[in-house]
Amino acid sequence: MSVFTPLSRPQLETFLEAYDLGRLRDFQGIAAGTENSNFFVSAEKGEFVLTLVERGPTQDLPFFVELLEVLHQAQLPVPFAIPARDGIALRQLADKPALLQPRLAGKHIAEPNAQHCSEVGAFLARLHLATRDRILHRRTDRGMTWMLKEGERLVQGMAPEPATLLGNALKEITQHREAILALPTANLHGDLFRDNAMFEGTHLTGVIDFYNASAGPMLYDVAITLNDWCSGPDGQLQPALANALLAGYARLRRFTPAEVQLWPVMLRIACVRFWLSRLIAAQSFAGRDVLIHDPAEFEQRLAQRQHVTLALPFAL
Template sequence: MSVFTPLARPELETFLAPYGLGRLHDFQGIAAGSENTNYFISLEGGEFVLTLVERGPIQDLPFFIELLDVLHDANLPVPYALRTTDGSALREMAGKPALLQPRLPGKHIKEPNTQHCVQIGELLGHLHLATRDRVLERKTDRGLDWMLTEGTNFLSHLEAGQRPLLQAVLSEIEQLKPRIMALPRANLHADLFRDNVLFEGTHLTGLIDFYNACSGPELYDVAIALNDWCSHEDGHIDGVRARALLGAYATLRPFTAAEAELWPTMLRIACLRFWLSRLIAAESFAGQDVLIHDPMEFQMRLAQRQKVSTPLPFAL
């Protein structure tokens, strides 16, 4: 179970008291996390999620808090940092930065249909529109430069059959990086997978886990989402679901001609980012009781993205 920091009831009660949310009823560690420790917290005042930030860009936590405040104010279904009675949002517990957030209703979708994908497209469109006029700047720590560095490192110890696939997309990044970075920008979720979205039936009720959020090309966010929500197990894109997601997004934020031209490249880059991060996690946490996603999933998707038959709609 991916609960890196175990907590006991007395220390939780002490930590939670300043929020003024009443007595602690129950708490439970969440097994799904792969980077941070998360607990479901049940208080007299409602249901909440406590996150202890274990690794990553801890210095950027004020950015995440501000971004979620902006999105919450724009009526997006996102968590946000609750304040104590003296106004503190970012606190410390067990020596780790800690945030308490409302627990959003709903469950994760394992097998999305077109209606789910329509709502994902709409959600992403609203997220980008809420931030593109005043982008909160944060450079991702897993961007194009990171991909070039880590990808080059992995070339030496991948199997021979994997190297051409990796080398091709690295060369593409080197060639097209200036054009990619010139695409329309906003704040990105940058990890919009099925396990970060909540639904009640076909109604989207929550978008969670913003710890990869950053500023960057909006098209990259679309590619990340489509690669997960619209892929079959063998890595092929489901054209019906893909057109539903892209059409819903484009209704809110039309794509540009430059984005249409770079769309196949961006799909490949979005695959590479998660192929590399999963390869790194598999090496770093081998033999440990930590949730590790299969790197082969994104290797397969990258192989399938060498030819892309689902174009962007309504490119201007």
């Protein structure tokens, strides 16, 4: 189970005394997390998710609280930090920063169809439109600078074939870095995978886990999302799913000519980001009872993205 900081019932009961939620009924750790400790919390006045933030500088947490409040006010289906009776939402529990949020309805979709993908694309466009005119500034700690540094370190221990694949990708990042940074920007989710979205039928009811959110090129967020939602078991992009996601997005925000030109590059960079982070996680948590996603999945996808025929729609 990926709960890095276990909690006892008395600890949680004491924590909840600051809120007006009634008696604690039950709680359980959530096994799906890979970076933070998350718990389902059932109280007399509702169902909630408690997050203990395990990674990253604590000075970034007000950014996440503010971003989610902005998106909540824009009527996007996102969690938001619930303030206690004293008005403070960001609190401490077990010596870790703690956020209590409403538990959103719905369930994760393992095998999405075109309508699911269209909904996800539209959500992403709404997120970008809600923030692009007043971007909340936070630099990602896993951006291109990080990719180049960690990639150069990790490539040294690789077999020849993956080393060549990664080495070429790092050269491409260096070549296109300035053009990518000049693309249209907004706040990004940064990790909108299938396990971070919930549906009732084909209706998107919630998007969670904004702890990789930052300011950056909107196209990067689209590439990250599409690489997960629209890839088949062999890593190949599924055209029907990919076109549905891109159309759902483009109905609300059209892509620019610069984005069209850099689209294949961005798909590959999005693969590099998660290949590297999964390799690092696999090394860091080897032998521990922590959910580790397979790095080979994104190595395979990067190999498949060397020739991209999928085009962006409706370019201006």
